[in-house]
Amino acid sequence: MTNATIDPPVTASDLMLRVSGLNVYYGESHILRNVDLSVPCGQMVCLIGRNGVGKTTLLKTIVGLLKPRTGAIELMDSPINTLSPDKRARLGIGYVPQGREIIPRVTVKENLLLGLEARPGKRRNATIPESIFELFPVLKTMLGRMGGDLSGGQQQQLAIARALMGEPKLLVLDEPTEGIQPSIILEIEAAVRRIIEETGISVLLVEQHLHFVRQADRYYAMQKGGIVASGETSELSRDVIQQFLAV
Amino acid sequence: MLELAVGIFNGFSIGSVLLLAALGLAIVFGLMGVINLAHGELMMLGAYATFVVQNIFQGFGDGALNLYIFVALPVAFIVSAIAGLILERGVIRFLYGRPLETLLATWGISLILRQFVRSVNGVLVLGIVLFCLLFFGGLWFLSKRTDWERIRTAAISALLPLSLAISAVAGVLVSKTGVEVLTKPWFSARNVDVTPPAWLRGGFSVGIYQLPYSRIFIIVLTVLCLLGIYWFLNRSIWGLRIRAVTQNREMSACLGIPTDTVDALTFAIGSGLAGIAGCAITLLGSVGPNTGQNYIVDVFMVVVVGGVGNLFGTVIAALAIGIVTYLIGSGTLALMFSNSDALQPLTDFFTFFAATSMAKVMVFALIIAFLQVKPSGIFPQKGRTAEL
Incomplete structure (x- = not known):
């Protein structure tokens, strides 16, 4: 592993998420190899790497959709390896998957209300806070439409809004700008930046879009299922970008 | 014309029994994608629960006996729902996404349940x-x-x-x-008779025809169940969870929805509805260990023709199959064409099929022809089942 910078000293309690020695297999294919990664509280960490290096697999393992063969995943110092995805969501992991995964045949409003499922003490007041519409004004005009009828950009905004409805402590975003038109990419970038500033939540982001990558505090670069470089995004060199960010 | 109207009413009542039986399956098979061959036996358990409730009420005199059906309905629902819950938790949840194994396992369970009521x-x-x-x-x-x-x-x-x-x-x-x-043995292998309450015997006279009260009751019960299920699925929070899980299980779990609980609840409700259908069919005749078997094929046919996973399609399919079966089987169609000599071949054709079993043959042939044109049914499924 080639550390572009030396990791700053962080204590365990400063970390929202810590992944250590993670090994994940698809059948007998070894996909993730001894992955170590951490997301400090209130920071945005970006995971970069070419297609097929295991970024989405890592995120799916963190949210609980895939089971690691070995290794540990800790959320705020508590091990979550054995927990199901719904329990992890209720502990504070909000997930915006690649391809958005909007529930197609329920309305935008119902999609948003489903986000409340992750909130402890949910449903007593099943309303959508105005702050969601301040972040994504377009959703307010589409509450009655089916989720599957929205455009890609609108679905992406809905997916992020839905995750935010659960008031997560850690927001996991898998290529939120993939296949989205440039003007909407800027809106999504601005929204994610605003979310971090206003709520102080941590963000783990997989992204190919350089402008968005630079919004993060730190980066991890993946190659062949392992972390091969990490450091501050302000120090992202041209070499690293060319090696890991180009498709 | 009156004959046709009465024929349609009778077909409608047959369709409503089919619909009541198919509603539970529309949820279990349609929404969850589980081929539950024990669905008929869950109906049978509902029918036996009704028999037990009736026997208990007999001890309280005629006044109480007139009301047993209102207790039998929730009891049948609960008994079948609990049986379904045990079935889902004990067997089916290990077989999600494996339709062939589910089919075999539920067929085995249907045999066990049939033998259970004989030997219990x-x-x-x-x-x-x-x-x-x-x-x-x-x-x-x-x-x-x-x-x-x-x-x-x-x-x-x-x-x-x-x-x-x-x-x-x-x-x-x-x-x-x-x-x-x-x-x-509590029930033995022989069929048992459930006597309908006095106010459900007889019928409403229309000319020389009679519309039996028990069939009117079943139609009303079906409409109430339909409205209840529609409200539950579209207006309640658990309904929203069920719709979400059936459309995208993984994402629903990532949103914090307890998918295991949703599966169990969905299966229990589908099974409970089978119990209510079982209670309803006790009004039409005696019930035995094989009662469920008489319905299972028809019920699957209704769900498939309606479009797997579509409640509205199930309603249309059940009523259409019920009405067509009755109009052909009772000879109403043959009678309608008998006035004209030019239509004599048509009259002969429908007369040949004017028996219950022959009408079924023709309806199944029509269904097979229909599925060649629309293999996914009237309203095709777009959810999880379609992706399997």
Whole structure:
């Protein structure tokens, strides 16, 4: 592993998420190899790497959709390896998957209300806070439409809004700008930046879009299922970008 | 014209029985994608629950007997829902996404349930209760240990034969006492008769025809169940969870929806509806261990023709199949064409099919032809089942 910078000293309690020695297999294919990664509280960490290096697999393992063969995943110092995805969501992991995964045949409003499922003490007041519409004004005009009828950009905004409805402590975003038109990419970038500033939540982001990558505090670069470089995004060199960010 | 109207009413009532039976399956098979061949037996359990409730009410006199159906309906729902819940938790949840294994397992369970109602007696129930206490009690006790995950398989391997052996020995010992209350079968293999309440006997006269009250009651019950299910699925929070899980299971779990609980609840509600259908069919004739088998093929046909996973399609399909079956089987169609000599071949054709079994043959042939044109039914499914 080639550390572009030396990791700053962080204590365990400063970390929202810590992944250590993670090994994940698809059948007998070894996909993730001894992955170590951490997301400090209130920071945005970006995971970069070419297609097929295991970024989405890592995120799916963190949210609980895939089971690691070995290794540990800790959320705020508590091990979550054995927990199901719904329990992890209720502990504070909000997930915006690649391809958005909007529930197609329920309305935008119902999609948003489903986000409340992750909130402890949910449903007593099943309303959508105005702050969601301040972040994504377009959703307010589409509450009655089916989720599957929205455009890609609108679905992406809905997916992020839905995750935010659960008031997560850690927001996991898998290529939120993939296949989205440039003007909407800027809106999504601005929204994610605003979310971090206003709520102080941590963000783990997989992204190919350089402008968005630079919004993060730190980066991890993946190659062949392992972390091969990490450091501050302000120090992202041209070499690293060319090696890991180009498709 | 009156004949046609009465024919349509009777077909409508047959369709409503089919619909009531198919509603539960539309949820279990349509929404969850589970091919549950034991659905007919869950109906049968509902019918037997109605029989038991009726017998209990007989002890309270005629006044109470007139009202037993209103107690039997929720009891049948609960009995079948609990049976369905045990089926889902004990067998089906291990087989999600494996339709062939599910089909075989549920067929096996349907045989077990049929034999169960033939053989059930005090000794059998005692044995089952003892087994559950020993096995599940033992598991519960051991699950308190910190190393539970490590010893889980070994514990189950030890507890299962041990509990089975103790329960079997206890059962044999109790049956040796020869106490008739414990050893006499509760229902036996023969059909049992459930007498409808007095106010459901007879019918509403229209000219020379009569519309039986029991069939009107079933139509009203079907409409109420439909409205209830529609409200539950579209207006309640659990309905929203069910719709979300059936459309995108993984994402629903990532949103914090307890998918296991949703699966269990969906299956229990589908099974409970089968119980209500079982209660309803006791108004039409006697019930026996094979009652469910008479309905299962028709019911699957209704769900498939309607479009798997679409409640509205199920309604249309059930009513259409019911009405067409009756119009052909009763000879109403043959009678309609008999006035004209030019239509004599058509009259002969429909007369040939003017019997219940022959009408079924024709309806199935029509369904097969229809599925060639629209293989996904009237309203095709777009959710999880479509992706399987």
